[in-house]
Amino acid sequence: MTAAPTTPALPTTRPAGCPFDPPEDYATRRETAPTSKVRCPAGMDAHLVTRYADVRAVLADRTMSSRGASSVHVNPDADLDEEVSPGSIIQLDGPAHSRLRKKVMAEFTVRRVEALRGYVQELVESHLDAMLAKPGRADLVADFALPIPSLVICELLGVPYADRSRFQTQSTTLVSTDATREEKQRAYDELSGYLAELFTEKQGNPQDDLFSRLISAGAGDPLTMEELVVLGLSLLVAGHETTANMIALSTLVLLEHQGAQDAVLAAPDRAVEELLRYLSVVQFGVLRYATADVRVGTQDVRAGEWLVAALNSANRDEAAFPGADELDFGRESPRTHVAFGFGAHQCIGQQLARVELQEALTRLFRRVPGLRLAVPREALVYKHNTLVYGVRELPVAWG
Template identity: 75%
Template sequence: MTAEAEIPALPTGRPNGCPFDPPELYTRLREDDPVAKVRCPGGMDAWLVTRYGDVRALLADRSMSSRGGASVHVNAGGDPNEEPPPGSIIQLDGEAHSRVRRLVVAEFTVRRVETMRAYVQRLVEDHIDAMLAKDGPVDLVEDFALPIPSLVICELLGVPYADRGRFQTQSTVLVSTDMTLEEGQRAFGELAGYLGTLFEGKVRDPQDDLISRIIARAEAAGDPLTMPELIILGLSLLVAGHETTANMIALSTLALLDHPEERDTVLAEPENAIEELLRYLSVVQFGVLRYATEDVRVGDRAVKAGEWLVAALNSANRDEAQFTAADKLDFHREAPRKHIAFGFGTHQCVGQQLARVELQEALTRLFRRIPDLRLAVPRESVRYKDNTLVYGVRELPITWG
């Protein structure tokens, strides 16, 4: 049990020389103190939950509120007691959350997402062609990993891709743990203003896109969304829809460059390979925040109403009690889909099927088209996003031939 004087602070660093591994603290806590008190930059102490079974149970517990969203615990200066904004698919609970999620979930079914696969394939092939046409090294992040999910989410939401510079800049601020309160408010205000103008146009003149269909679906149900609700929902989908997948594409590429013997498996069994990469990398790096609305037990710990908990997804996905040789990237692992990289329970990532398709197509086509892909810089010079909610690489210079 962690003594008061020994309460560790979040976030904590990754092991030296092991950029894909979660902090070493998590390994110790899983063994000795799986529900441990930690001190958060957001101004609160919280229970850090590190074992797979406990994390899964926590995220499935409807008495746990998601009011703090995914990040307020690692953003200094935020207000953990601020009421969730209307329309937030991430922060709302109960029927308010179900109302918003019902409007969105029909857009991300397996069948619906499969109809987008051919579009994703064309994007991937076009971007590989563009990279191969260049002389010298290219940055895989800028030329491949970022534009593909950005184009997909823009197409889906009906956001002009020509405006990507605006929302990507603001998105970078919003997922940073180093932003000041003023920087976060300014980025949020600019992006909300942009989306408000765009969505007002869709109310007047509906198009064939997700936002227009959601507007129509809500009105048909006799419960139309307000413009503030629509803006928050659209902002959440836009930011989450490209940040997580872009970082997964680039980080997965680096992992495969480190494990060249596994590339044939990725090409032969892409579905299982992607699930294992999702488990192994777990890019939502600072966990998911929950608030206890009543007294509960988490593992062997008594948690009181009003206390905060952090579900450490990356720790749960490296739990040896659930995954044999959990720190090893193993594409032949049994039941790789048991990972919780997309969360679990009622707030599980609504866009996970689309992310899977993008990752399958991006990685298999990249290594099939460029089998001799390699880093264009020394391995130790690669820089990582240690100060963002979604882990990844800042740049990934690559070459071939």
Template identity: 55%
Template sequence: MTATRGTFPVDRDPARPLDPAPGYRELGERAAPVSCPIGVDARVLTRHSDIRTALADRRLSSRGAPSNHVVPGADPDEPVSPGVLLRLDGPEHARLRRLLIPEFTVRRIEALRPAIARLVDEHVDAMLASTEPVDLYRDFALPIPSLVICELLGVPYADRDSFQQQSALLVGVGGDPGATAAAAMEVQQFMAQLVLSKMEHPTDDLLGRLIRRAAETGEPLTVEELVSLGVTLLIAGHETTANMIALSTLALLRQPEQLAALRSDPALAPSAVEELLRYLSIVHFGLFRYVTEDVEIGQETIRAGEWLVAALSAGNREEAVFPDPDRLDLTRNARSHLAFGHGVHQCLGQQLARVELQEVFTRLYPRIPTLRLAVPFEEIQFKDDALVYGVRSLPVAWD
């Protein structure tokens, strides 16, 4: 690789915090060589078609974890523990995914819609009954997906404060390594106790059904596998959607004509969800992949042994795929976005996220038509140091 090596772009423009890091455009459209924060050299893919090609290619391994290239101290060559779905490939990954797919079918998730709608309405009621300003992230965006994933997994919601704090540490970048390790240990111990209880006393929830389904195949899941799966689903099931709810609300408050269109036409919600997923791309550091055999991507040969980063946020802002890509347009057909990844590792819970966001969009904004920021936009603090982008808080008020 003889091209000049740059630095992986991690910093967004403070003046445009809802846009991808400008460094992606500076890298150009080729598989640009960069040095990643963990000290690994990689190629960055920024074109939509190249990213789809790469993520669909079985010769690219996910063993390095989705975004470990920006996690200080991370070792991408560390052995993969059993059940760590996001780092597994081949038959091991396929086996676990097959066991989980029945829990996330469109039909099963649609059956949850009425309960999700009630949750949203209850939290809107609570907001309206409280004293302004309200932190929309803490009091609305975070509890709704947390309640949903707890109900799905069979996790006591009374434990939410603990796992929410642990999750925030585990998706952070550059925090105290000791605190992160302690959080990982604590959430794993919590999940191990829950799993052991469900193995002894079967329950009709996702974890309980997963235990039975695996046993019926003749390959029961081990406690270690169940703990890894449970922790992954618990964290991913609320962190991503909570940040999308808050960040979407902020984006819409910044563009009142788009918010007005959504408020007046609830049928716009499905396309609004897809467009906001594209526009915000909250997995903002992209996906990390290891090349196991030489591959051709974008007329370039990427050699076995190299690392790639699929820059989802850059692909979601490509002009050739999404005309005028920096403009938020809720009527745009954005279904080809990359927010959920692509290929065999595409997000299992994407339909659940869609339903949660749709119910928020069709209920929150019409019920509080004068919703507004309670602080200047410049005072909003963003999660620049987290693997899942969002806001730390979102103070709102209404007239």
């Protein structure tokens, strides 16, 4: 008798010595088995979707539920049947999702975000002043990459930046793949409790911020306190985690590529799009649940089955991006990447992230042209166990 074949595990290990590249298995799968079954750490099988065109199709398909979109497939003790919380803009589908999205969309339009650019510029310059006042060395994560998007999202939402220790620690736990369900629940409860206090305060003392406007703009269709808190939590966590990691990881990439800094200074908008494609910091893809039978590429997917749309694989697909494994700032149409997802659940804060990245990177390399790593690259520690990839510390020197 021969043993039944086992389902291969979801690829999560990056190639040794190549911290910017996704797992090597993705390239093979795109050629030979672009949509195929894998066993996820959460214990269930899912169709891993690796080609760019198929990933976009899955994310645009309204029959694909987003109820597991917080990437529960990489949490070993995940509850796959957990009910979606009211106010979860990431996990709700259909009219419930559209209702929430409409309430916050106006805050993240290109025009509204451009009005914030001056504020972002001031933040970047003040943090560069503080960093350069140090004796020739700093941690770019703690001194630059993390505080800038944290301050911006706090200003936008109306969260006191002095309270950052009350949300950054919990955010770290919520995006960790090593934290237990109990640890995640405790972090969620602590952050929810903090936001409930904040919303209660704003009900009696509204300010010029998004949280206050969410409370006051509910005529005829008000959000409940639970919806406010869950929506606020999603915006707060997502609003600084991804951008902070992109700033630090992009800086590391730019330090290693000859002429890359000049390309950023010459055309920051194009350079940022290529960095978003190349790095794809949402590293384990996004989870979808099929509510109807569908065909993905050449693969039949049945209602009730799970799919993982591998964003970092799609962004390295040669069919969509010739020379995809190369960082190419002259690439045509770099903005077609799926680093922000695609479809109804495409990242609502993407315009803000673009402005923050453009200003942070151009001003950093303009002010500090002699920036360099202060340690061997081999000494850096990367975030292999978090939903958002990055570097834990980035010691840099100048002068």
